[in-house]
Amino acid sequence: MRLFLTLVRRDVVAETRRLQAVLSMAIFALVVMVVLHYGWGVGPGDASEPARSTETVPAAMLWVVFVFAAILGLGRTFAPEREDDCLDGLLLLPVDRFTLFLAKATTNLLLLIVLQIAVVPVFALFFLETGVTHLPAFIPVALLADVGMAAVGTLLAALVLRARSRDLVLPVVMLPLLVPLVIAATSATGAVVDGGADLAEVAGRLGFLAGYDAVMLLLAWGTFGILVSE
Amino acid sequence: MNVEEALWYVAASWSIVFAGIVALIASTARRSRRLKRQLREAREAATRQAGVHSRPAGRDDARPPMRPPS
Amino acid sequence: MDTDMQTDTREDQSSSRGTARWSRLYSTPALFVWAALLLVTGALLAFLVAPVDASAMGFSQKIFYVHAPVAETALVAFAVSFVAAVLSLRRTAATDRGPWADLETAAIRLGLAFSVLVLITGMIWGRAAWGVWWAWEPRLTTFLLAVLVYASYFVVRAATDDEDRRAVIGSVFAIIAFVSVPLTFFATRYLPEGLHPVVITSSGAQMEGSMAATFVVCTAGMLVLLAALLRSEMTAARIRAELAETRDALEGTRP
Numbered sequence: 001m002r003l004f005l006t007l008v009r010r011d012v013v014a015e016t017r018r019l020q021a022v023l024s025m026a027i028f029a030l031v032v033m034v035v036l037h038y039g040w041g042v043g044p045g046d047a048s049e050p051a052r053s054t055e056t057v058p059a060a061m062l063w064v065v066f067v068f069a070a071i072l073g074l075g076r077t078f079a080p081e082r083e084d085d086c087l088d089g090l091l092l093l094p095v096d097r098f099t100l101f102l103a104k105a106t107t108n109l110l111l112l113i114v115l116q117i118a119v120v121p122v123f124a125l126f127f128l129e130t131g132v133t134h135l136p137a138f139i140p141v142a143l144l145a146d147v148g149m150a151a152v153g154t155l156l157a158a159l160v161l162r163a164r165s166r167d168l169v170l171p172v173v174m175l176p177l178l179v180p181l182v183i184a185a186t187s188a189t190g191a192v193v194d195g196g197a198d199l200a201e202v203a204g205r206l207g208f209l210a211g212y213d214a215v216m217l218l219l220a221w222g223t224f225g226i227l228v229s230e
Numbered sequence: 231m232n233v234e235e236a237l238w239y240v241a242a243s244w245s246i247v248f249a250g251i252v253a254l255i256a257s258t259a260r261r262s263r264r265l266k267r268q269l270r271e272a273r274e275a276a277t278r279q280a281g282v283h284s285r286p287a288g289r290d291d292a293r294p295p296m297r298p299p300s
Numbered sequence: 301m302d303t304d305m306q307t308d309t310r311e312d313q314s315s316s317r318g319t320a321r322w323s324r325l326y327s328t329p330a331l332f333v334w335a336a337l338l339l340v341t342g343a344l345l346a347f348l349v350a351p352v353d354a355s356a357m358g359f360s361q362k363i364f365y366v367h368a369p370v371a372e373t374a375l376v377a378f379a380v381s382f383v384a385a386v387l388s389l390r391r392t393a394a395t396d397r398g399p400w401a402d403l404e405t406a407a408i409r410l411g412l413a414f415s416v417l418v419l420i421t422g423m424i425w426g427r428a429a430w431g432v433w434w435a436w437e438p439r440l441t442t443f444l445l446a447v448l449v450y451a452s453y454f455v456v457r458a459a460t461d462d463e464d465r466r467a468v469i470g471s472v473f474a475i476i477a478f479v480s481v482p483l484t485f486f487a488t489r490y491l492p493e494g495l496h497p498v499v500i501t502s503s504g505a506q507m508e509g510s511m512a513a514t515f516v517v518c519t520a521g522m523l524v525l526l527a528a529l530l531r532s533e534m535t536a537a538r539i540r541a542e543l544a545e546t547r548d549a550l551e552g553t554r555p
């Protein structure tokens with residue numbers, strides 16, 4: 001018995017690295033809850049429409065699904081450079097750093113669009129009663145949000161390029177920064193799909209998404225060079 | 231909510247903030263004391279070591295201390 | 301005693317020899333005293349002098365006098381970290397970067413501490429005013445996200461093993477993190493439709509005379525406190541650097 005306790009104590013002391021990981025996981029869990037709230041649209045202190053039956057899933061939940069899937073894929077942004085060790089080679093090319101960033105981000109954007117084309121019909125099939133009849137209004141929302149995710153994802157992937165345990169760190173770091181985007185996207189999607197709004201009504205949210213994208217691209221322009229050099 | 235209940239809430243808020251501030255200042259002060267002590271110890275060790283090394287090197291103007299009178 | 305003088309850092313020695321006795325007025329310990337005076341005065345004003353709010357919140361509105369200044373101070377701390385991060389990145393040599401990176405980290409640590417206090421007082425106020433411990437209202441949600449984002453600042457730094465790289469990465473992240481705060485606030489305040497978040501922190505722009513005075517005193521106290529804490533953090537960073545230098549020298553001369 002005493003041996004058992006000694007072993008436990010030794011393991012606890014040795015696992016301080018794990019405790020740091022627990023901190024990361026706790027942060028992640030909290031952000032997930034924030035994202036879920038904006039997908040679901042209910043919570044204490046909300047005077048929201050009471051007619052949110054538990055049998056229908058709000059269309060906004062699509063973004064919850066989507067953001068997590070995207071984070072998994074975005075982590076692989078610089079995998080080719082790491083595995084083949086050709087980051088230095090890329091840096092020798094006569095292009096400025098921001099162009100490199102745009103190339104990577106565009107690839108990510110295309111991947112995200114492909115992912116959406118696959119996921120959206122399935123989501124509608126599983127969860128939505130109305131089906132995807134509001135597609136034309138949904139597409140601009142999706143595209144603007146995709147640009148934002150691609151920009152943030154590529155920038156942060158560069159940030160954690162040489163970090164230890166980057167597969168754990170990247171999701172933890174990316175998700176809180178994506179929350180404003182998620183809020184705008186879920187709000188717009190809910191209005192369009194569940195509420196039948198047209199583009200003009202969600203113009204404000206589209207504007208915000210465009211602004212978010214612009215800000216993130218500007219930050220990338222300013223900082224990407226520093227991240228990949230040296 | 232009557233004033234009495236509200237008073238508890240208000241008092242709780244203020245107390246927590248003051249307690250937090252005191253905790254911040256206390257931890258800052260303790261760390262500052264510790265760092266100063268460590269710096270002092272390190273400096274003393276450095277001075278001692280400099281003393282050790284200057285003896286046998288034999289600079290021209292250095293008088294070796296405690297040399298027995300020949 | 302001799303040892304006491306030796307523990308003074310170089311800066312302390314010069315300031316005690318310094319020209320003006322005035323400089324003692326804003327030395328680090330003095331700043332703490334100023335902050336304490338202001339905060340105690342503010343507390344007294346809030347409880348004894350400021351009138352009870354006429355709205356439905358009544359007496360519990362007095363939480364505002366501690367909640368809002370702490371919130372503003374947290375935001376100021378984050379703003380300081382943003383400026384420090386930008387300045388740190390503009391330096392190309394790692395040694396020049398040091399002080400700015402230290403300021404950035406210290407500011408974020410303090411901003412985080414203040415933000416936690418914002419959340420706690422905000423939740424208490426929400427409970428007092430509306431009966432719920434949490435509401436998805438703009439200020440609380442924004443500060444919650446700020447806590448999570450700036451906590452992940454330390455996660456990112458801890459995951460980077462190379463020290464020079466850590467400073468650069470930290471600074472870049474500090475910049476991105478600061479930008480996310482207004483973005484989050486704007487998103488939570490203006491976008492969610494169908495959710496009418498209960499705005500528990502409604503404080504009219506026109507505050508009656510004594511209310512305004514109380515608010516100003518409390519805010520000033522918190523800001524001076526922040527300045528004092530930042531100062532002492534920077535001194536600690538300087539001592540730490542000197543300590544590392546001295547220890548390196550020790551290692552070097554050891555046979």
